[in-house]
Amino acid sequence: MDLGNLGIQPNSDPNGSKDHVSHMALDIGGTLIKLVYFSRNCECSVEDKEDKPSNDSLLVSNDHKKFQLLKGSFHFAKFETSKINDCLEFIQCNQLHFSGCKHHGDPTNDKCIIKATGGGAHKYGDLFKEKLGICLDKEDEMDCLVAGANFLLKAVHEEAFTYINGQKEFLQIDHDDLYPYLLVNIGSGVSMIKVDGDSKFERVSGTNVGGGTFWGLGRLLTKCKTFDELLELSHQGNNRVIDMLVGDIYGGMDYAKIGLSSMTIASSFGKAISDNKELEDYKPEDISRSLLRMISNNIGQISYLNALRFGLKRIFFGGFFIRGHAYTMDTISVAVNFWSKGEAKALFLRHEGFLGALGAFVSYEKHGFDDLMVRQLVHQSPVSAQDGGYKIHGSQNGELKDNESIECSVYVS
Structure with missing residues (x-):
């Protein structure tokens, strides 16, 4: 496997010395494996909250008077679960499995424990042990999804945004008015979780029509080999060729009495009933577009x-x-x-795919695991005394690409 194609090179500086990887966490789902790890490239001591580092970062108050400032990067990567060996090779080549060893990543210590969540943490636990000598310390999937979402909404400036008419608008989340909210996690299937606070949540609904449905049906209908290929194909398609619209039923007219425009989809894939065509007569891009629209509409409505x-x-x-x-x-x-008749808006997250993995990462602190007691992640720029919680410095365009990094600082004590 060519690691360069994944977008992440083994951690090293121009002089050839490796950054120290300080913990890794995994979310092994039915379709994808999500991986998060933090690499240090600088550390220094800070005596108390009055002695701020040069970037004027904010310290979180607690009972400790001495902090260690770790500067480095959060790294994100994903792999298809069906190609789990690529993930294992990536971990081994980057020596990420040593990050879970006791005594600060000492590779001579064979007790390597890595936080992991998702069904695959149970399914593939023996494989990680056999191939890498890793013991997967399993965290509950729903716990991690909620912990990851709460972490991001409190940590990342401009994490949440709306997307309306092609325009992205970031929202400033008031930490005192965050709860309650509905978290809709769209993986292979869909879970809908009512979040009332830190560690206070209930899975209230879900649907088996999710990302796995889109990918599975898409492969059968279009012969696309990857999720990304199928998604890219949908850009070029026209769902009106296959979907039956209200206007198709009413001769191009709206159904104004009940508020349905002529362009409203009356039946996804409905035109295939009467077109007298075979599958090969339809363009793959039109099928992909119609499929994506059907599943996205369904999820939005149920949510x-x-x-x-x-x-x-x-x-x-x-x-x-x-x-x-x-x-x-x-x-x-x-x-x-x-x-909702315009009364509600869908809110999206920049780090949408890594909620579970980040939640598993945060759980190191919850259990007082090894040396990682995260107190705060900070911007590489000044923050005011009114800001609280975690801070991460990321890309400014609001998008997180596959297998990339976020520069940040972590306070540990």
């Missing part, structure tokens, strides 16, 4: 109805199904807007 059921004002959408894809976000947004 809003659950938010309405519990009186929730905010609906955050995460998971690798979205992938920052404009058409997907627009379709979900339109569905939420339509069913």
Whole structure:
């Protein structure tokens, strides 16, 4: 496997000395493996919260008077679960498995424990032990999804945004008014979680029509080999060729009495009933577009109805199904807007696909694991005394590419 093609090189500086990898976490799902790790490239001691480092970063108050400032990067990577050996090779080549060893990543210590979540943490635990000598310390999947979402919403400046009419608008989240909210995680399937606070949540609904449905049906209908290929194909398609619209039924007219425009989809794939065509007569791009629209509409509608059921004002959408894809976000947004009659908006997350992996990473602190006691992640720029919680410095365009890094600083104590 060519690591360069993954977008991440083994951690090293220009002089050839490696950064120290300080912990890794995994989310092994039915379709994708998500991996997060932090690499240090600088560390220094800070005596107390009055002695701030040169970038004027904010320290979080606690009972400790001495902190260690670790500067480095959060790294993100993903792999197809069906190609788990690529993930194992990536971990081995980058020596990430040593990050879980006791005594600060000492490779001579064979007790390597890595936080992991998702069904694959159970399914592939023996494989990680056999191939890499890693013991997967399993965290509950729902716990990690919620912990990862809460972490990001408190940590990352401009993490949440709306996407309406092709325009992305970032929102400033008031930490005192964050809860309750509905978290819709779109992976292979879809979970809808009512979040009432830190570690306070309930899975209230879900659907088996999710990212796995899109990919699975897409492979059967279009012969696309990867999710990305299928998603890219949808850019070029026209779903009106296959979907039956209200106008198709009413001779081009709206159904104004009940508020349905002529362009509203009456039946996904409905035209295939009467077109007297075979599968090969349809363009793969049109099929992909119609399939994406059907699944996104369905998820948006069910999500809003659950938010309405519990009186929730905010609906955050995460998971690798979205992938920052404009058409997907627009379709979900339109569905939420339509069913709420404009009273609700769909909210998206920049780091949408890594909620579970980040939640597993944060759990190192919860368990007082090894030397990583995260107190704060900070911007590489000044922050005010009114800011609280974690801070991460990331790309400014609001998108996180596959297998890339975020520069940040971590305070440990």
